Amino acid sequence: MELKSGVGGSEASLFLADLLRMYQRLANTTHWNATIVAKNDTEGSGIKDATVEFKGEGAYDALRWESGVHRVQRVPATETSGRTHTSTVAIVVLPLAEETESSQEEELFSMEDIKLEVMRARGAGGQHVNKTESAVRLTHIPSGITVSMQDERSQHQNRRRAFQVLRSRLLDLKLTREMEERRSVRRNLVRGADRSEKIRTYNFAQGRVTDHRIGLTLKNLSSVLEGDGLQTFIDAIAKHHEDSLLADMLDPEENTKR
Secondary structure, X not given: OXXXXXXXOHHHHHHHHHHHHHHHHHHHHHOOEEEEEEEEEOOOOOEEEEEXXXXXXXXXXXXXXXXXXXXXXXXXXXXXXXXXEEEEEEEEOOOOOOOOOHHHHHHHOOHHHEEEEEEOOXXXXXXXXXXXXXXXXXXXXXXXXXXXXXXXXXXXXXXHHHHXXXXXXXXXXXXXXXXXXXXXXXXXXXXXXXXXXXXXXXXXXXXXXXEOOOOEEEOOHHHHHOOHHHHHHHHHHHHHHHHHHHHHHHOHHHHHXX
């Protein structure tokens, strides 16, 4: 899962930190293993962006519905006039390509298409945190996808992590293309390629969360942020997806019109 703060400046970074904790709590209740692969903190307690690896039964099937733009409406702690601000965080959920899947890796990319660069890892404010070239940047030339990794201690570890993220992004790209080729599902839910749409709003003043894809509102914001309420959204969206698949199977003529 990749989380990136959007509009809203520092408030978006604070909201990203809230969402990250929400998904970590969900992982605890579902017995998944959640590992923060990369994270860029901001001043205070905000996070500019983060990448989290979830491992466990059903993790991708559940979390893939979280891809999209999450919007928060609340009064920032620094707001003196009590005015509500709107901020956003963009989330992309990628299927994890295990390193043992060598045959799949060969299908995803060739090493001839990879540009590998090494450099010195940098800390906050541009200061060098070490004198060795431990940071790694990979560029997949055909797709233009770039992955940079510097959080691990050695170049070997950063290289391994960078290739893992690259495989995941290429696998996501491959699955999205295949999905477009054989689309048999309703476009308003399953379009993995269109992640620009707002999918959920978290309104702190009214204590409610609304998922705009299915029109479901829960008037228990704290429960959602604790992970329990989030599971309700995930279950409802999954059911909506299954119902859409069934509807398409029962009405193939309508499906071909779309």
